[in-house]
Amino acid sequence: MVEVPPVVLDRASGTPLSVQLADALRAAASDGTLRPGDRLPSTRGLATALRVSRTVTAAAYDQLLAEGWAGGRRGVGTFVVGTAAPAPVRAPGERAAAGAALGTVDLRAGSPCLEVLDRAAWRRAWRAAGDRPPDDGPEPAADPAFQRAVTEHLLRHRGLPAAPGEVLATAGTSAAVAEVARLLPPGSRVGVEDPGYQRVVGALRDAGVTVVPVPVDRDGLVVDAVPAGLAAVYCTPAHHHPLGRRLSAARRAALVARARAEGWWVLEDDYDGELRYDVAPLPLLAALGPDVTVHLGTTSKVLSPTLGVGWLVAPPELRAALVARRTATGTRPARAGQRVFAALAGSGDLARHLRRLRRELAGRRAEVLAAVAAGGATAEGDPAGAHVLVPLPDRAAEDAVVAAAAERGVALDGLARHWAGPGPHPAGLVLGFAAPPRADLTRALPVLGDVLGRT
Template sequence: MPPSIPAPSSPLLELVIELDRTAKRPLAVQLADALRRAATRGQLRTGDRLPSTRALARHLSVSRTVTAAAYDQLHAEGWISGRRGSGTYVTAAPPGSEHSHRGGEVQEEATPSFRVLLTPGAPWAEGVDRAAWRRAWRAAGDRAPDTLPHRAGVPEYRAAVVEHLLRHRGLVVEGPAENSVLATGGTTSAVAELAASVLPRGARVAVEEPGYQRAAEALCAVGIEVVPVPVDHAGVVVEDIPEHVSAVYCSPAHQYPLGGRLPARRRIALIERARRSGWLIVEDDYDGELRYDVAPLPVLASMAPDVVVHLGTTSKILTPTLGVGWLLAPERVTEAILEYRERTGTRPAPAGQWLLTELARNGDLGRHLRRLRRELSGRRELLVNALGRAGIEPVGDRAGAHVVIPLEEASAERATIAALREHGVVVDGLARHHRFTQQWYGVALGYAACSRRELLETLPLLVREFTGK
């Protein structure tokens, strides 16, 4: 019988591994085979941390010599590797495994096990004040359970969003919030609802290329045809948007992933074309609160509330734990979404809404945003200055939580990502942000999810990889 399983400190200790002590095959060989099988089945994944040989020996009631020999064999074969001061990790899965490398890239689900996470789109979660976080949860927990669902969102949450948009985005919401502001489950969720309730099936929607692929996938999932629109260093190229589309999805405040800011002239041209052609403009303001040089340009929704659907999220400024965002749109759009929610029985979960409401009510949200801007501005300066001294000029405005390092070709992008991963540093390439033929090559470096110490320690490695010196 296998030994009982203790409280796990590694995925490996959650597995039942049977070793036949009567067999002729050595126990170390049996153990190595069992670990390979676990990786093949997806029970162990690339990036998983393994227990020490001593801890595994105690867990299996075998000699440490057995576990050490099994690890040595797997290390020699390239399945695992050790990192000084960190431990032993799974570095590859057997060919054919669903968790093996694809196209030379480690799958996204493995990234949390790596030493330093430098991917864009992740927030500064460690900067959330824990006392404020607990205080908000306690206050939210004091709310009485609801009898009926809030299809549009919790009223107090929607009022907090209106105040947030005014203070941090300079957007004045005219009229009662219940006619124009809805709670959402986040940006992708909002796009999916728009596609299902407002856009006709088979409609064509113009999407930035490169751009946010989850939004594109949400559109395609309900039968919308995604049409690529090129971007440059200033954002979407308005004159290249096809005529016969129903909507345009864009990120004008901080184009994702290249980081450009759509200038006033293009904003006006985009609005004029939308009104003339009957388009909806879907404005993804995913990190519009994070600007470090000048005040952000007015959001499109303040310039053209009749044709703009404005989307915001808490995932980048706080944490994806909340799973909430907001949508500001013309009344005809919000009515269609509410009808869709009523028909399907869906609505965004209220728990995250109550928490955000409490953070805003106590002033903790505003304090967090001020700390967040100071911290990320400082981190961006550290990163850009270190790269600049080496002659590397990143792409992107002084905003947000990532920069892009341009490269000349796809092979250089893949090689750089792979080389950094060998050192336990996870970055993002521009390839996966293209839906069609790749036009931009480079690496996107996020600087929010890691600690400042990790960023400082990683800077020399980044410079070395990008300069080849």
């Protein structure tokens, strides 16, 4: 075993100690101070030498093992594998395979930040849900405890007053939109934001309705461009997917006014409305027009898709029609996820999780903006949610950046797939920053800045 070079850890830095340690060991391997075959100290011995917890050293070693800089031999120890030798020139396909071998870091939007989820709280909630007796029959509306939890959640975090009986459980936003669409008259047309959330577009088409793309600008959905003769309009007003903007107050009022005047529903997808980092969000469409708005929420972005549960708050006639259809067809969302959510809310663990989540994602967002700026680009979008938009000159640049990042083990999402209407369309990247562990995000951001700089 060789003596590890001096490592300086900055405890006042916002960078985790494990990341600092992994960076220092990686640098030592790159400059030849550590050589292939050198055995590293044990995690316990290194922790004692650096006066840190063993968790720090173990996490650093795990990162180096995942990246291929180190290798482990059971019962023997951890050894340096990476070298300072120049990387061989590979064909594009070989480079992509090499990136995949190190573990792709996914910077696409849509997945939750599981790293801040308190696993002890998660287990407690599942145990609490399991302590309740099994059901002896179906419940097509919602578990009563879930209805109470959602009511409190909406009032506390979204400022929406609702009675428990006004809440229906859903299997998630796309499933809820499909349920509503199946109640519309045959041949109905539904407006959707363009660009927009393509899973909902797919759900609408699968339900048999015609999708009508409606343009979006810096103030959100262009209400004046909504055509006549629609049955509903779907939108993401709190944080547009994927452009990251919010629907202006004037357009919210105009959208509700048109819905009332023309007799159509507004489907308000509030998918990450709890996540704002600057000021309080604008009033919900459901608060401005409760008589014409179907408010939709989900647990998949702030907790986990494992729960498979969301909620819907709608006018009485629509709720009654949904419950009647569920009763007639035997379709209904499972109650297990509802009970877990209710347990998390009732214990206070949900509120604590949301506070941690907002702090973590605000910090990650700042790091993403810095990496984008380092690449000579600009990120757009309100300080909210878990993604930003990076405009690019054209589709060729978009494809080139996505491909270059993939070759280096970073998955990016181009704007091209988010359009429902015919082109040509503006190009860009939809950068998500919630899903990767912090160490992986730290590793991926320099790659992002570099590929943007080469555009």
